[in-house]
Amino acid sequence: MNLGCFQTILLNKFIPRHVETKFLSCNPSKSSHSNGKKAGSVKLKYFQVIQRKKGFTLRSKSMLSVDSVVEIDRKEGIGRESKYDAIVIGSGIGGLVAATQLAVKGAKVLVVEKYVIPGGSSGYYQRDGYTFDVGSSVMFGFSDKGNLNLITQALAAVGREMEVIPDPTTVHFHLPNNLSVRVHKEYSEFIKELTSRFPHEKEGILKFYGECWKIFNALNSLQLKSLEEPIYLFGQFFQKPLECLTLAYYLPQNAGDIARKYMKDPQLLSFIDAECFIVSTVNALRTPMINAGMVLCDRHFGGINYPVGGVGGIAQSLAEGLIDQGSEILYRANVTNIILDQGKAVGVRLSDGREFFARTIISNATRWDTFGKLLKGENFPKEEENFQKVYVKAPSFLSIHMGVKADVLPPDTDCHHFVLEGLPPKEYEAKKEQIAEEIVGRLEKKLFPGLKSSIVFKEVGTPKTHRRFLARDMGTYGPMPRKIPKGLLGMPFNTTGISGLYCVGDSCFPGQGVIAVAFSGVMCAHRVAADIGLEKKSLILDTALLRLLGWLRTLA
Template structure:
């Protein structure tokens, strides 16, 4: 068996170069290579600095927009610089490019995608993060990935997953979440027949939220002209969302359900969404996931999750914007308190009317923006939110014979004690994407991708030898649990294994402490306390899982769409009302203080 240190890819691995997503059999779109020097539509290494515009002071985003620039000038600034090419950043960038903005994306690594990236080893193609993909539906408005790809004329071939997840829980409780809602509800009621009414009521409330979201044109909640327009078109739906905004799923569930085991099951449902129990999971977040898995369904991209980011990156270039790789942003440049550009680790500087950070809030404020420049609002955020744990991740190639023929793609395992749900290594999430797409592994093999929560404090300060031994020990314990619960003979079937820790995620994904995202320090009031895309620094915006509505692919895609709309309004590509803007932003900031 090969035991390799976990790392992400160099431009070529095993003699194979990575294919262009817009030119292969899984994706239909044609990306112009006119301005590219790298496979993902970007510029690699030292070739990236075609120009370094000179700095100039600005007074505000509005004034910068009014001053304008000649579109043909090679020496002028970009409309937006996006730091990081996670899904949220790429969606924001492509949405802006479609509106006519000139965007520069700066990515520290050699491929796009961040947590939604990929890497290859010995014929296996591994997803870096989750393989549970929402947002590929063909109807409604919450199909964020479909919308983002369509905007840049791309379409990805996907494989529908007949079930979202198979739960293996304490007391022998086994529940499959089928794609068809009626099948899932029938399965759950069969386990808790005495709670039939409560089950229908709770999930019915989730559908109220989801249907309200799905009926609206989803844009920036910080743009008043859009908000007023949606309210006049869909007042009941807007009021429904306003009602549920400060509420958590656990409180709603307890209005209808009394059985402790069923409430614990609801906790597990929410834990997959947010890494916390239902009492701490905003109802809007829970509803988006618990309903879209049946409405749009879970769909796996042919070729792996990484094809999403590759398609968006090439689509961005097709629309006339740029993405540079190995471009490590170390500072956001501020002049007179305004964000005007960025500085790279090699000293190069790029300037823009706006800067969008796809980094975590902790990386943005405290690293890219130095601590002494932190606005009070960001100090409050860091007082009110803590970093969610990271993960121990195990990527394995195994002999196909070890898996039963009817094995589901996704599993959640918590064997003995509900109290261990949120503990490090208490619960296990397992994905087997080769159940859906066999092309990801050599013939006769499967991929197992295993996650369990882990804190970075357990991995800091260790000598290399001790660090490697601890990785092997932690991974072996989890694999033994899977062998006992699901797959007898699993350990002897392993042909390749790589283990990543929170340190791995911090290093390669540039996430402070390897964190999954923000968690409220105390019991939250739904999403009321979550910041949106604007910040207290003029010209600086945030996008991704540290913003409303939070973690997950569908959530960060929504964040990207919202951010692009707000930025486009601020640089004159969308209608805006400065007076209404100022009033709404003050109101939203005041509401966050009430959370």
């Protein structure tokens, strides 16, 4: 039976600065469930985005505790052999892609995961016969075409393939003043629908999305590897100069500025904000144009495809593939410290006292967790301070997972809905306490009559839940720019100020999103492979490029 699924975001208007913006995303996952009698399942997410002028205090060096740094005593360190080429802390999609890519290049990798299954935000849980996706459900990069289907490619690299169901629409927007827009898979249908709502802005719409396609086509023509590896990067510039220059041109730009070049209607600009919000949890003015271009076109090029059995299957397949390659994954393995030897990352210590050593350490924990919890002390690199100046943690969200009777979902229900309400912040604040009840009520009123009485299962996830199960500082959804960023310029890649330590995941270039962290995994594996001798490398060019990139980031 087709379960039907939908995702909705309810939020008040996009208010630019130091205001509270709250929004709800309700995502009836196409979750699989083993019990054939159960009908449909629904997942709701409630995001609270708080942007305050003084909302974030940068941790100063003096506030960091020195005792949590584990420096191996030099004598003690002697004789500890690195059994592994790399240890990856965490098995989110970023960590798993880095691990599997390294393993297929011939590296011996150990993944250490705190939880009992792989996946992190792209994991799953089972209750009462249902399988719910814990977070990720909108899968970009999962088609069989082009160079940007990074999820498909990551699975194929370890000999895995998953059956997918294409979503005919990415999202159905329900915006104030009864503006309803469906993002159809077919680009021409989407443009037809949008221009029918804004006929006076037809030219601007075509120009804005046209620029997005320029970026997408440039990205899609490249072989994607580490932008921190000069032999590859200069090679790409040599083979595809126009495409690389196009990307370099858009690197420091944001979608909102480009949209404003072509469009004037405030309601249309608010729609573009909503489009970008999904990509970045911030409005268009703060969304890097490269990310907007990637996402706003991939949904039409490859389409949004959902894996049969649930999103959790992706991480499970990658983990199985990793083991097939002769590498290892350890669950219930909570890393409490990154072990340093003379300033170089050489191993990890778990909460049960076990220690593992490797030539390189890759952290898939957020940069806040990596540098604030796993590696505290005098070695807090300057680069990380800069990162925390430019980016803050996006607030966590509230999610509701429900099993519902199938007949409440009409047969052609769109998978994801985005509902924006024009409520003033104060009124929204007053309603916060009953939010879970309300969300369901609104859905019932707006989209699915009879929803409340058809609920047979319901569970609410709070920011605390996300902190606990996803091991993400304050349950954060990911990094978001503190103020208007220079596109992607300030986003760090995978190397860190600590020798032997790399980061992977959404606090690395290009940021939030499953496809984005998959790219970060590909880049990380390439850079690490070069550093451990599995790929070509030039020391002089490396030093020059890393310095140049470091300097560029200071301009952000």
